[in-house]
Amino acid sequence: MALNKKTGAFTGMFVLFLSLSLIAGCGGFSKGKDTPPTSAAFAATGTEGIVMTFTPEQPPVKSYTQAPLNFMVEVRNKGTTTVPSAMFYLSGFDATLIPVTPNPIPLPQPLEGKTQFNPDGGYTLIQMGAQNINLPNEMPNYKPNFLLTACYPYKTFATPMVCVDPNPTDTVSDKACQVQKVIGTGSQGAPVAVESIETQATPRGMFFRIHIANVGSGTSGSGLAFDQMALGACPGALTYNDLNKIKYMVTLGSNEPVACQPINNEVRLVNNKATIFCQSPKSIQPLAYQTPLKVELIYGYKNSVAKMVEVENLNFGRI
CATH class of the missing domain: 2.60.210 (Apoptosis, Tumor Necrosis Factor Receptor Associated Protein 2; Chain A)
Known part of the structure; x- marks a missing residue:
């Protein structure tokens, strides 16, 4: 009989502890239940707008005439102003030897600037390429410096x-x-x-x-x-x-x-x-x-x- 009393008391204490834990946990969520999480460290600082990065091996360091040459570029808005539109131009090469298309290429959609809800800014990918590289037989290789330029309002x-x-x-x-x-x-x-x-x-x-x-x-x-x-x-x-x-x-x-x-x-x-x-x-x-x-x-x-x-x-x- 004494054992049953002790067991009942222990059970009651456990239920009370579990209830308090659940209430505390719910209280933690209730603070922001109607708003998305924000970055407390966000500040409207920085010195960049659109930033472009060629993805690894797109294009590769070395390519061949019988293989397509593709360009894949990561585009980020590192500033705080939304970019409604932009154009990207690839230059630095002879287009009769490497016919890259599409060139130029527009920004696929508006690119959001940094905000407290998106402290990294907007992100998208653009792609262009050449399926045929037309080098003369007398030309052993070709080493163009491909320059990608972004033009945009800010x-x-x-x-x-x-x-x-x-x-x-x-x-x-x-x-x-x-x-x-x-x-x-x-x-x-x-x-x-x-x-x-x-x-x-x-x-x-x-x-x-x-x-x-x-x-x-x-x-x-x-x-x-x-x-x-x-x-x-x-x-x-x-x-x-x-x-x-x-x-x-x-x-x-x-x-x-x-x-x-x-x-x-x-x-x-x-x-x-x-x-x-x-x-x-x-x-x-x-x-x-x-x-x-x-x-x-x-x-x-x-x-x-x-x-x-x-x-x-x-x-x-x-x-």
Whole structure:
């Protein structure tokens, strides 16, 4: 009888422990039951847009005239702007010897940028190839450097907090913030970055010097920014007037317009850098306050990846 009592008590304790464990486990799930998991480490940083990588052996380092030559490329969006469309051009070879198709090839679908739900960005594959390689019998081999270039539209968004002081000469009143001479903004997950902003408060209003730079990577260490309206001319028909041209929009607070130079909301990079000068009128608010300065940069961009392939002619020397 005593044994049955002990057994019953042990059983009751076990059931209670199991119930508490299940409740705790359910509580852990209930916190995020209506939302997908997110990455706590996500931040809108980075200096890349579209990044391309040839898959292993596609193309191989060495190929032959009697075998097809295929190209398979991984395409990732490493930035924070969704790319709605893009074109990929393969060059660096004689198309009469290696007739690659399709060339150019469009982006199969829009490529999402990095987000807190997708911190790695969008991903897709593109494929092209040549079924017949037509080398003359007198030519023992052919070693072209295949250059794949992506042309696409992109945007940069920066929203640093700035201190607006309507009365900078007032040294008596307490102020909620102090105007910083230089605000470092880092990178924003795009190949053209707002690097820093200089701020100055005057009795006439606020002055901003916005420093931007092309920081993206490409074949020669940097990609190329250009006028987004010239996307159809990329990569081979871009003119000097198209190159390094960036459209911009700057607003303060709740989309309050800011007067900027150069005029027409357009600036040209020189040595991959440029400065936008802006002024906002004196605020009607009497005391200093913090508000976001919103900077949007709009441009076309191109960057490339290359791979050399040796094609051996199996018909070499034949008459």
